[in-house]
Amino acid sequence: MKRLFITALAVTTLGSSIAAFSVQAADDVRSRMIRFGYGLNEDSNQGRAAKLLAEEIAKASDGKLKMRTFASASLGSDDQMQNALMGGAQEMMVGSTATLVGIAEEMAVWDTPFLFESEKQADHVLDGPIGQKVMDALQEKGLVGLVYWENGFRNLTNNVRPVEKMEDFNGIKLRVMPNPVFIDTFKQMGANAVPLPFSELFTALETKAVDGQENPYNTILSSKFYEVQKYLSVTNHVYSPWIVTASKRWWDGLSATEQGIIMDAAKKSRDSEREDTRAEAREALAQIEKHGMAINKVSPEEVQRMREQAKPAIQTVIDTVGEPLFNEVQAEIAKAPK
Numbered sequence: 615m616k617r618l619f620i621t622a623l624a625v626t627t628l629g630s631s632i633a634a635f636s637v638q639a640a641d642d643v644r645s646r647m648i649r650f651g652y653g654l655n656e657d658s659n660q661g662r663a664a665k666l667l668a669e670e671i672a673k674a675s676d677g678k679l680k681m682r683t684f685a686s687a688s689l690g691s692d693d694q695m696q697n698a699l700m701g702g703a704q705e706m707m708v709g710s711t712a713t714l715v716g717i718a719e720e721m722a723v724w725d726t727p728f729l730f731e732s733e734k735q736a737d738h739v740l741d742g743p744i745g746q747k748v749m750d751a752l753q754e755k756g757l758v759g760l761v762y763w764e765n766g767f768r769n770l771t772n773n774v775r776p777v778e779k780m781e782d783f784n785g786i787k788l789r790v791m792p793n794p795v796f797i798d799t800f801k802q803m804g805a806n807a808v809p810l811p812f813s814e815l816f817t818a819l820e821t822k823a824v825d826g827q828e829n830p831y832n833t834i835l836s837s838k839f840y841e842v843q844k845y846l847s848v849t850n851h852v853y854s855p856w857i858v859t860a861s862k863r864w865w866d867g868l869s870a871t872e873q874g875i876i877m878d879a880a881k882k883s884r885d886s887e888r889e890d891t892r893a894e895a896r897e898a899l900a901q902i903e904k905h906g907m908a909i910n911k912v913s914p915e916e917v918q919r920m921r922e923q924a925k926p927a928i929q930t931v932i933d934t935v936g937e938p939l940f941n942e943v944q945a946e947i948a949k950a951p952k
């Protein structure tokens with residue numbers, strides 16, 4: 615009888631503590647509005663992942679954490695949103711790591727030409743300790759890096775000529791992301807590198823302010839660059855990550871429960887975004903061709919010549935991030951599955 619009483623008491627105590635904890639956890643989640651900005655349009659891979667992130671956060675917080683997503687740079691370009699997050703005027707965003715170099719120079723390591731040879735390598739390094747280390751460099755600048763999404767391997771489009779060999783870059787006014795490594799890389803190739811924010815890119819192509827640009831297939835498709843570009847030359851010259859960031863000023867004001875909900879949802883969005891982006895990329899080339907672009911695959915020999923020519927830009931990366939970090943990334947790549 616006594617044992618039964620003790621068990622009943624233990625169960626009651628346990629039950630009330632779980633109930634208390636769940637009440638406590640529920641209290642730890644306040645009703646909040648989260649403004650999440652991004653640069654591509656709503657029906658892009660970036661937009662679909664933003665929608666999923668908002669749904670996951672709402673589901674896990676019983677609707678208390680409401681994320682409102684803003685597409686097409688409607689809250690500003692990457693760098694304008696980064697400043698808004700640092701100032702606490704906006705809560706979250708996703709954008710290119712390349713546009714963060716002016717804030718945390720360590721991010722430049724991901725701009726290294728030909729750094730990753732496969733998505734598997736990229737996932738291994740970005741989601742591993744060195745990817746976290748680079749992300750942590752944002753903290754002292756007022757940003758919190760949550761996860762990396764996939765922008766993807768970048769390829770060239772332009773209106774002058776198909777790029778089949780390095781010399782074909784000569785004289786092409788090529789828009790690049792506003793970032794020293796991208797500017798150096800394409801100057802080395804012989805192009806006239808023109809840094810512009812993504813939000814100005816379509817108009818610059820349409821008005822012929824620039825002849826070409828470079829982006830993953832997904833973006834070429836979702837941003838309809840095929841409407842204003844003739845040639846697509848497949849180089850896969852660099853793998854671009856996107857990074858989901860939060861305002862540190864805002865993030866530090868969240869409870870551990872709220873931070874956990876957002877981080878878990880961000881990890882789910884990362885895995886789903888990569889799957890979605892890769893599936894779309896497999897179909898994108900055929901769709902881009904259907905829209906009238908002439909596609910050429912640059913030969914391995916010519917890609918090798920480009921790799922050689924890009925070497926001074928790699929030195930720019932090393933000068934920017936420091937040899938130790940650059941070597942740590944190389945060491946992680948060597949451990950990555952092929």
Ligand code: KDG
Pocket residue numbers: 652653654692708709710713765791811812828829854856
């Ligand atoms: O929000 C748009 C950014 O993600 C942008 O960096 C995409 O790859 C990009 C580019 O070329 O600017």
